[in-house]
Amino acid sequence: ISPKHLDISVKRCDPIGVGQEVHLIVKHFKLIPTEMHMKFVDFEYPSLLTDTQLKGPFKSMIQKRVFEDIGDGYTRMTDYFQYELPFGVLGLCAHILFIESMIKSMFIFRQNSTKKLLESN
Numbered sequence: 506i507s508p509k510h511l512d513i514s515v516k517r518c519d520p521i522g523v524g525q526e527v528h529l530i531v532k533h534f535k536l537i538p539t540e541m542h543m544k545f546v547d548f549e550y551p552s553l554l555t556d557t558q559l560k561g562p563f564k565s566m567i568q569k570r571v572f573e574d575i576g577d578g579y580t581r582m583t584d585y586f587q588y589e590l591p592f593g594v595l596g597l598c599a600h601i602l603f604i605e606s607m608i609k610s611m612f613i614f615r616q617n618s619t620k621k622l623l624e625s626n
Contacts, residue, residue, distance in 0.1 A: 506622070508614045510534050523548045526559070564591040582619070584612060 507513050512535055516528040525545040532538050539562050547555035551572055558566035569585040590596035590604065 506615045506618045508611055511611070516540070521545075521548070527556075531562075562591075564589040564596070582616075584616075586612065 510533060512532040514530045516530055518527045519525045523545055525548070527541075527543045527545075529541040529543070530538050531541055541561035542559040543556045543561075544559050545554065545556045546567075547553050547569070553569070553571055555567065555569040557568075566586075566588040568587075571583045571585070573581045573583070575581050586608070588608075590600055592599070
């Protein structure tokens with residue numbers, strides 16, 4: 506579930522579970538492709554999913570999704586996303602100028618799309 510300016514395709518995907526590796530090709534605005542290689546380090550169905558980047562655009566990246574039953578048929582999903590950019594001061598400038606807002610808008614889009622998708626079923 507990604508905004509239209511991100512073109513994401515799966516190059517390879519192992520069976521789901523701890524140790525699963527996923528290779529993605531990500532194109533921003535249909536331009537330069539970036540390869541991301543992710544590995545799932547936690548998988549506790551249906552409450553927890555954590556992956557970390559093995560190769561990709563970040564110096565380091567980990568994403569943790571926690572699903573919590575809050576009663577009355579509702580589930581709260583909390584996304585924790587920690588990352589560090591490469592290139593030192595240049596990476597920090599890019600973060601301030603545009604990367605932080607791009608990441609925030611991507612997660613807002615995903616949250617809204619996920620909510621819409623789940624509530625339509």
